[in-house]
Amino acid sequence: MKGYGKAALVMALFTLAACQHAQKGADTAAVDVENNRCGAADYQNYVGKPLTAVNGLHINGPVRVIPWHSAVTMDFNLNRLNFLGDKDDVITSVYCG
Template sequence: MRTMKKPLIATALLSTILLAACVPEDSAPPPVDMDPNACGASEYQELVGKNRSTLSALTFDSPVRILEPGGIMTADYSNGRLNISVNERGTITRVYCG
């Protein structure tokens, strides 16, 4: 049974090397410009600590995403999107781009 392990290990190692060779060098995504104020988040920092109901009276120049506890959100990063995090009590806890 010991002799059977060596060919399996060798086959697994060779397969890994061959698969790694198939990945093109330029397959990595381009770097994202992560300007922390690209969406104008600095203009809305005074919202932190206020109730979510405050948002209904505002208009925004960029796309807005409101993030609630336990809510579903996409993992994509959008430099120009304003994210507003709200806690379980409806209080705005964070305003940022992404």
């Protein structure tokens, strides 16, 4: 490769490197607004607590507490807050849907 070819290759690599997006760290993680319509991000601190911890909460909007092996409807409502429990009645997940 001649000098011009090498220079063009280096410039192409710098151009591609400049086009990459910066990634956010864990401390600046943004909440996905569309997938957090019900406010599930505000209740993630309940993961690991017993399902009965939800009883004292005052939540505006639809809420569903789902114990282990419970029958639930398959309708998907992004505005509904769900607390999913395991076989020991401990909250394993808080999500919208």
